[in-house]
Amino acid sequence: MRFRVVIKRVKAGGEPRFDAFDVEADPSESVLDVVERISLEKDRTLAFEHACHHGVCGACGMVINGVERLACITRIGEVAKGGVVVLEPLRGFKVISDLAVDKSRMFGKYKLVTPSTLEIVDGGLQEVQLEKLYDCIECGICYSACPIANTFPEYLGPSLLALISKSGDGKVPAVVDSRAGVWACHAAFECSVRCPVGFKPGESIMRLRRRLLKGELRVEG
Amino acid sequence: MGLREVLESWFRLKGRSLEHLSFAARRLAGIIMALYLLLHLVDISTLALGEEAYSALLNLFSGRLGLLADSLLWSILVIHGTLGVYSAFVEAGYFLQHRRTLLVMAWISAIMLIAIGVWVIAGVLA
Numbered sequence: 090m091r092f093r094v095v096i097k098r099v100k101a102g103g104e105p106r107f108d109a110f111d112v113e114a115d116p117s118e119s120v121l122d123v124v125e126r127i128s129l130e131k132d133r134t135l136a137f138e139h140a141c142h143h144g145v146c147g148a149c150g151m152v153i154n155g156v157e158r159l160a161c162i163t164r165i166g167e168v169a170k171g172g173v174v175v176l177e178p179l180r181g182f183k184v185i186s187d188l189a190v191d192k193s194r195m196f197g198k199y200k201l202v203t204p205s206t207l208e209i210v211d212g213g214l215q216e217v218q219l220e221k222l223y224d225c226i227e228c229g230i231c232y233s234a235c236p237i238a239n240t241f242p243e244y245l246g247p248s249l250l251a252l253i254s255k256s257g258d259g260k261v262p263a264v265v266d267s268r269a270g271v272w273a274c275h276a277a278f279e280c281s282v283r284c285p286v287g288f289k290p291g292e293s294i295m296r297l298r299r300r301l302l303k304g305e306l307r308v309e310g
Numbered sequence: 311m312g313l314r315e316v317l318e319s320w321f322r323l324k325g326r327s328l329e330h331l332s333f334a335a336r337r338l339a340g341i342i343m344a345l346y347l348l349l350h351l352v353d354i355s356t357l358a359l360g361e362e363a364y365s366a367l368l369n370l371f372s373g374r375l376g377l378l379a380d381s382l383l384w385s386i387l388v389i390h391g392t393l394g395v396y397s398a399f400v401e402a403g404y405f406l407q408h409r410r411t412l413l414v415m416a417w418i419s420a421i422m423l424i425a426i427g428v429w430v431i432a433g434v435l436a
Contacts, residue, residue, distance in 0.1 A: 156325035180319070236333065239319035240311060276401050277333035278409070279326060292406045299403025 090116055092169055094123060096135065097177040099184045107175075108132070116166020120158075120174065121149050123165055124188075136186035144285060147228030151188050152177040157230040159285045179233035192229050198245055201262050202252050225252055225288045231280035243269040247280035247290035254297035260307040261297075271298045332393050332413055339390035346383060377428075377435050384427040392420040 094110045110127045121139055128135045137160075140146040144162040151160050154168050154175050168174060182190035231247035232238045238246050245264065253265055264270050274294045281291035300306045321334045356363045371379055396416040400409050 154325070155322075234330075236319045236322070236330065240316045242311070274401075275333060275337075276329070276397050278329035279333075282327040282329065295400060295403045295406055298401065302402065 090114060090166070091172065092123070092165055093173045094127060095173060095175045096124075096127075096187065097175075098135075098187050099178065100186060114165055116169075117164050118166075119161050120151075120153055120163045120165050120168065120176070121160035123174075124160060124176070135188075137188040145226060147226035147230075147285075150179050150228040150230045150233070150285075152179060152233065157233045157283045159228060159230070162285065179229050181232040181235065181239045182229060190229070192227075194242075195227065195229055195232060195246055195249060198249050201245070201249065201264065202256070224286055225290075226286055228285065230283050230285060231288075231290050234279040234283040236277050236279065237273050237275055241269075241273055244273045245270055247274075247294065248288070250274075250297060251288060251290035251293035254293040254300075259305070260309050261301075263308050263310040265297070266301055266306075266308045271301065274298075328410070328413060332396070332417070335389055336393040336397065339386045339393075342386050343390060346386075372435070377432055380431045380435075381424075381428045384431065385424045388420050388423045388427065392416045392423070 090113070092112055092114050094112055095107050096110070097105055098108050099105045110131050112123055112127060112131075114123050114126075119142075121142065124135070124137055125139070128137070137151070138148040139161065140148045142161045144159050147159070149160040150157060152158075153160065153163055154170055154173075156168075157179065158168070160176075165174060176188060178184045178188050178190050182192055182194060185191050225248050227248065229248075235244075235247055238244050250265065250271060253261060266272075271294050274291070276291065276295070278291040281289040284290065297306075301308075320337055323331060323334065326334075353367060356367050370376075393413075393416055396409075396412050399405050399412060405412050
């Protein structure tokens with residue numbers, strides 16, 4: 090089947106433009122597969138991020154026909170409208186080039202996440218305790234979908250606040266209990282609806298807020 | 311960040327969830343009410359021009375225009391209020407598991423209250 094893939098291109102110093110590529114693709118192919126083919130066969134200058142190809146690394150988040158999705162687990166036939174798919178970089182982040190964005194806004198605040206945010210995983214037969222970050226895959230889709238994170242640069246953001254809410258040590262940095270923290274959220278819940286792994290940041294933020302209201306958390310700093 | 315980007319983000323409707331649409335409706339209703347307050351201050355200030363000027367302005371809104379204006383204002387008040395009640399619950403961390411049900415109930419309440427209000431306004435103006 091023939092699809093027209095329209096990609097928003099942003100290059101350093103230039104104005105954004107939209108480039109259209111006509112490609113043959115099976116409707117069950119992922120959007121990422123098609124983007125990779127465009128990059129290999131039609132335009133080697135196309136910039137985008139990807140890694141695992143199965144919805145775990147969170148690298149290939151982008152806006153597909155107006156909705157934030159992971160390109161690797163999105164079938165092109167399911168999202169195309171009249172055979173057309175429009176791809177844009179995630180919102181709420183600085184665009185590096187084309188579909189690649191700078192997520193340091195999110196990762197730069199990870200110092201606020203305490204070690205207790207790590208989940209202790211049952212190691213089974215192994216003697217050593219294993220740790221992993223809670224289920225968030227750090228794709229940035231929640232930032233892009235959130236109307237507040239899009240318009241309030243100081244906002245800590247959905248995924249980070251959700252990770253902090255998992256912290257079991259009963260204390261949070263002062264910034265969490267501030268205008269830039271949980272109190273900026275206005276319950277649009279688009280973060281929870283769009284999250285590709287069901288991490289539900291919106292609900293976590295509200296629970297964190299409730300614990301603050303009830304005085305169950307100690308605010309530090 | 312420009313005003314256009316802010317408005318595009320708040321009022322983006324394509325592909326958004328009921329929660330986001332409700333957020334946009336609540337925020338838009340709030341903005342319209344703030345603008346109405348300014349308009350109301352202007353309308354009240356015509357009192358300074360004398361009773362005749364004020365009465366002439368009021369007469370403008372006594373017929374169908376009044377029904378339309380009052381109905382719109384009532385609708386906006388109701389939408390902001392019912393969605394505000396929903397928001398007050400979930401933003402305090404309550405009913406999070408049932409927020410979609412609560413939101414649907416808020417919209418049903420809003421539609422019912424708007425219908426009752428418009429019927430009452432129409433009766434008063436008739």
